[in-house]
Amino acid sequence: MDPDAGPPDHTHATWTPRPTHTVGTGRxxxxxxxxxxxxxxxxxxxxANFTSQAGQRQLVGAGAERQMSYAxxxxxxxxPQPAIFVFYKWPNSGPISNDNAWEQAYAVxxxxxxxxxxxxxxxxxIDIGGENGKYIGYExxxxxxxxxxxxxxxxxxxxxxxxxPKQLWKEWRPILRDIIGTLQFE
Numbered sequence: 001m002d003p004d005a006g007p008p009d010h011t012h013a014t015w016t017p018r019p020t021h022t023v024g025t026g027r028x029x030x031x032x033x034x035x036x037x038x039x040x041x042x043x044x045x046x047x048a049n050f051t052s053q054a055g056q057r058q059l060v061g062a063g064a065e066r067q068m069s070y071a072x073x074x075x076x077x078x079x080p081q082p083a084i085f086v087f088y089k090w091p092n093s094g095p096i097s098n099d100n101a102w103e104q105a106y107a108v109x110x111x112x113x114x115x116x117x118x119x120x121x122x123x124x125x126i127d128i129g130g131e132n133g134k135y136i137g138y139e140x141x142x143x144x145x146x147x148x149x150x151x152x153x154x155x156x157x158x159x160x161x162x163x164x165p166k167q168l169w170k171e172w173r174p175i176l177r178d179i180i181g182t183l184q185f186e
Contacts, residue, residue, distance in 0.1 A: 030047040030049045031047075032047060032048060033045070033046060033047075035052060037054065037069070037088070038054070039069070040186045041069075041186060042086070042088065042183060042184060042185050043182075043183075043184045043186065044073075044086065044179070044182055044183050045182035046073050046084070046179055046182075047075075047179070049075075050073045050074060050075055050076070051073070052072065052073050052074075053071070054071040054072070056068070056069055057070055057087075068088065068089050069087070069088050070086060070088070072084070072113075073179075080143065080163075080164075080165050082162075082168065082172040083162070083163055083164070084161065084162050084176060084179060084180060085113055085159075085163075086158060086159070086160050087158060087161075088158040113161065114140055115142070116142035117140065118138050118139070118141075119138060119140070120136055121136075122137045128149065128160075128180050128183060131152075133150050133152070134149070135147045135148065135150070139166060143166050144164070144165060145163065145165075145166045145169040146163025146164065146169075147161070147163075147173075149161075149180070160180050162176035162177070162179075162180060163176075164176070
């Protein structure tokens, strides 16, 4: 976590258990649960054994303070574990174009959660939850690989990070993609 970001402001979100055989941890399916943001912006179906945290992050930098909401989900176990971070109610940090959207997503997301040096890999277009977006891959100096995804839906802009330890990335990438594929805007 960035020391200049300030302490997270935790809120309570709604969990609705749903006993299905959806994606769980890499080898064992887990029942899923529906995560709903406290302000009803989106829902996401995640394995019920994932840990979760939600709140606000105050970002300080570039001469301005910005606040955004987030939800974080992680597979059980000692870090690093496969994880999903959703940043929503995204602050406008200037003009966004198709050419710079994923660079901006990477910059703010790395400020928000990454503590190790990050190297960008590949990027492109992506469709998740029926929304078109952009993504950029990354690897960090702590042994984690992932993707930052940016989506704009009517009235909403959000960033999703999916990541896993490098040695597990090929196994977990499709699982994490399936999980974020359940994203629904309310």
